Amino acid sequence: MCEAMDGWRDQGFTSADCPVRDVVDHLGDKWSTLILSLLFIGPKRFGALRRAVPDISQRMLTQTLRDLQRDGLIERQVFPTKPPSVEYSLSALGMSLQTPLNALIAWAVEHHGAIREARARYDRAEAA
Amino acid sequence: MCEAMDGWRDQGFTSADCPVRDVVDHLGDKWSTLILSLLFIGPKRFGALRRAVPDISQRMLTQTLRDLQRDGLIERQVFPTKPPSVEYSLSALGMSLQTPLNALIAWAVEHHGAIREARARYDRAEAA
DNA sequence: ACACCTGGTCTCGAAAAGAGACCAGCAAAG
């Protein structure tokens, strides 16, 4: 697809290592963006994240966190407390994502109404 | 999760109609972002999109386009040519997404290397 | 008559996600 990236297409990206694919696919994990936006506020423990996103399964939370950690966006730190607690926090790389991601979130908030209207219109039209 | 959205949490969003969920989930469709980034360049026909993204199945392309259309981000126009051709283009709403989405794409391009390194580091560490 | 272009839809097997049980280790309650 990097055919799309006007200025970037000449840099020799194939589908496989196209930055857009590589990065956006992960943000497209449905949960990743959500988790990141929570960590923008500050470090959170596993349980806190689970409570903050009630409809994520424990399994997916674990997996999402691991993926983000693997990509170097977040850091995992285990504290040897009585019930050992695990804290997740943004890495420097993760921090740098904050600005563009927040811009996107702001767009979402601003145009949410328009999208819901468009959806309703579409559904009404196809019902006929 | 809208607990996360500092300023927005008090506006009465539940999980169900939280703008972040509603919008980001769709961008998280893996293909949506890709298709949108192609349409930022200009209107494209179905076949052109399929050729531009070689590893998308026809089924998913159709579905992705329909979802984007439903959300009012793109418009579909049928031309009654000999083999009827269909052109997809951005709506005004879709246009407004261009700036924030491009910011994200720019981030992806800039930090792609760092992510790949982090990934390699992680994989090397867990292999031990 | 034949293959072929267009933009799709239908079916089927594989892969991924969700729900929920289960686990170890320790602490406080009873």
Next chain:
DNA sequence: CTTTGCTGGTCTCTTTTCGAGACCAGGTGT
């Protein structure tokens, strides 16, 4: 001193989703 609960996970099972590829209509070129 047994029970209950908290911690952060993993394992299994079921449901959803996805990808590959066949098929379709209708017109055109050969």
